[in-house]
Amino acid sequence: QQPVQSPQAVILREGEDAVINCSSSKALYSVHWYRQKHGEAPVFLMILLKGGEQKGHEKISASFNEKKQQSSLYLTASQLSYSGTYFCGTQGEGRNKLVFGAGTILRVKS
Amino acid sequence: DAGVIQSPRHEVTEMGQEVTLRCKPISGHNSLFWYRQTMMRGLELLIYFNNNVPIDDSGMPEDRFSAKMPNASFSTLKIQPSEPRDSAVYFCASSQQGLNTGELFFGEGSRLTVL
Numbered sequence: 001q002q003p004v005q006s007p008q009a010v011i012l013r014e015g016e017d018a019v020i021n022c023s024s025s026k027a028l029y030s031v032h033w034y035r036q037k038h039g040e041a042p043v044f045l046m047i048l049l050k051g052g053e054q055k056g057h058e059k060i061s062a063s064f065n066e067k068k069q070q071s072s073l074y075l076t077a078s079q080l081s082y083s084g085t086y087f088c089g090t091q092g093e094g095r096n097k098l099v100f101g102a103g104t105i106l107r108v109k110s
Numbered sequence: 111d112a113g114v115i116q117s118p119r120h121e122v123t124e125m126g127q128e129v130t131l132r133c134k135p136i137s138g139h140n141s142l143f144w145y146r147q148t149m150m151r152g153l154e155l156l157i158y159f160n161n162n163v164p165i166d167d168s169g170m171p172e173d174r175f176s177a178k179m180p181n182a183s184f185s186t187l188k189i190q191p192s193e194p195r196d197s198a199v200y201f202c203a204s205s206q207q208g209l210n211t212g213e214l215f216f217g218e219g220s221r222l223t224v225l
Contacts, residue, residue: 002152032213032214034214040218041201041216041217041218041219042153042201042214042216043216044213044214044215047212047213087152087153096165096166097155097158097165097166097169098143098155098214099155100145100152100153100155101152102152103152103153
């Protein structure tokens with residue numbers, strides 16, 4: 001089953017923060033986050049494994065609540081370069097296929 | 111290091127024609143994935159291979175689609191006969207963590223238009 005992402009789209013001004021959510025109806029082994037710019041391939045941001053860990057990469061971080069089967073991606077002090085479509089991908093406890101959500105379009109304006 | 115290489119980058123064909131998309135994964139990666147992306151359906155997993163063996167092809171739309179991985183450095187996705195609804199961007203991705211599916215490295219995609 002495809003994970004559900006929210007919001008579908010968000011517009012920010014430079015320096016503002018955003019949160020993108022991802023939820024699944026199934027127990028999860030891992031959550032993956034990717035960013036895709038228009039006309040390009042998706043690019044890996046981070047993986048979170050079962051265990052409720054939080055990861056960060058500069059001003060982009062994420063959390064994974066395995067009990068709620070939810071993950072959130074946090075973008076702080078957004079930059080123009082953050083614009084793109086963000087996808088979460090989930091992998092069930094069977095560690096089988098990685099299924100992506102529909103994506104969240106993020107636009108950062110100056 | 112070269113990334114995942116896909117060809118052709120663009121393909122325009124007429125309904126009923128055979129289409130073959132090609133992918134060369136990153137050397138040393140043992141998992142390969144074919145995804146299809148459309149506005150309506152997003153990124154859909156079609157099939158994935160681990161050590162050249164198809165593990166899950168449940169995402170392949172129908173018998174018109176077939177995929178092979180004859181060796182660790184080459185895979186093909188074939189559509190025969192093609193239909194307009196097959197128009198999409200087809201991405202190939204590879205990973206070096208097998209069934210634990212680590213970071214996916216995507217190719218630049220093959221944009222298919224079926225008229």
